[in-house]
Amino acid sequence: MNHRQKLWASAGILLLLALSAEGLVRVRGRWKYGATLDIYDVFEPHPEVDILRGIPGSSTLIARTCEVTFDSRGFRSPEVEVPKPKGVIRFAFLGASTTLSVSAATTEDTWPSRLLHRLALDPLAEAVEFDHVNAAFPGACVEDSRISLHHRLREVMPDVIVIYHATSDLVKDTRPLARQQGLEEDREIDSLERVSLLWRLVKKNYRHHTRQKLGHEEVGKLDVNLSELASDFGRRMGVLIRDAQEVAELIVLVTYSIKPRIEQSIGSQRENFTNSFMHMPYLTRENLFEAYAAYNQAARTAARQAGALVVGGELEIPGTDEYFADSVHFTTAGYEMMADRVAAPLIADPRFAELLRRIQAGD
Secondary structure (H helix, E strand, O other): OHHHHHHHHHHHHHHHHHHHHHHHHHHHHHHHHHHHHHHHHHHOOOOOOOEEEOOOOEEEEEEOOOEOOOOOOOOOOOOOOOOOOOOOOEEEEEEOEEEEEEEOOOOOHHHHHHHHHHHHOHHHHHEEEEEEEEEOOOOOOHHHHHHHHHHHHHHOOEEEEEOOOOOHHHHHHHHHHHHHHHOOOOOOOOOHHHHHHHHHHHHHHHHHHHHHHHHHHOOOOOOOOHHHHHHHHHHHHHHHHHHHHHHOOOEEOOOOOOOOOOOOOOOHHHHHHHHHHHHHHOOHHHHHHHHHHHHHHHHHHHHHOOOOOEEEEOOOOOOOOOOOOOEEEEEEEHHHHHHHHHHHHHHHOHHHHHHHHHHHOOO
């Protein structure tokens, strides 16, 4: 065998090994996680505006653990009747993956569904029915919710709109600044990544490792005025709330909960910021604490100025593995506690009590 033949034989063996590895990865992935691995796979671009919606009428098992079902309008919630029947108080939920409740096993396990179940058990809600639409989608920002409000929610006639935002806006606000300062690059999906699951996983794991390492470092961080960013976030939130008040009778702003806490050890903080470092490795732990506090305060101020109901208590949900799946997403116990957290001030609010009274009276 001459030199050229040896090269061709070696290339053939490498190709065969690569194809075998690709096949094994795909078989293992299908066996362990099922046909669908990513929540984005069950969403599609809205046909009229630049937002996402669930694939209408679809039901998909993601990673063999979460059944994500959408109604005919692409909401992760049971089908609602339009026009809204008498005797019904209809909720609408705006937010990103934390409101969509990506790790909830079924629609009934999401915190919006649990909230309605909690409200229905209250004696004040006797003879009142509750339904809802969950318009949240992964990566949604406040401006995306404003588009959803005008193009998706008006037709379903909600009485109450619940808003829960922070992380996606923080990423969107800081990432361009990180690019300007040479701390972040646009992630490009190469042609091999589009066809090879093996290569996609290699790149994903490498990206996770490098971004966690960057997140843990104390140098090479973003020079940013977080107060200014939070102020602009509050302005956007104010616009969303005022627009929502033209659609629904009561607007509820829920401040944002995160798993990391100031009182935790540095090691625990780093571990609990893992998801945040994947998206914003250019921010320090101190930056992240400051940013979430500032964004919550800005949203709280905007809501109060607009006369919306503010649900605080973002630290009431313990920052532990029992309640959080990662930096910001809840576990089953977290969904339950989130529902209780929102239900209590809602039931105590006189505007909600008046809404209940009118529905009970048949108005």
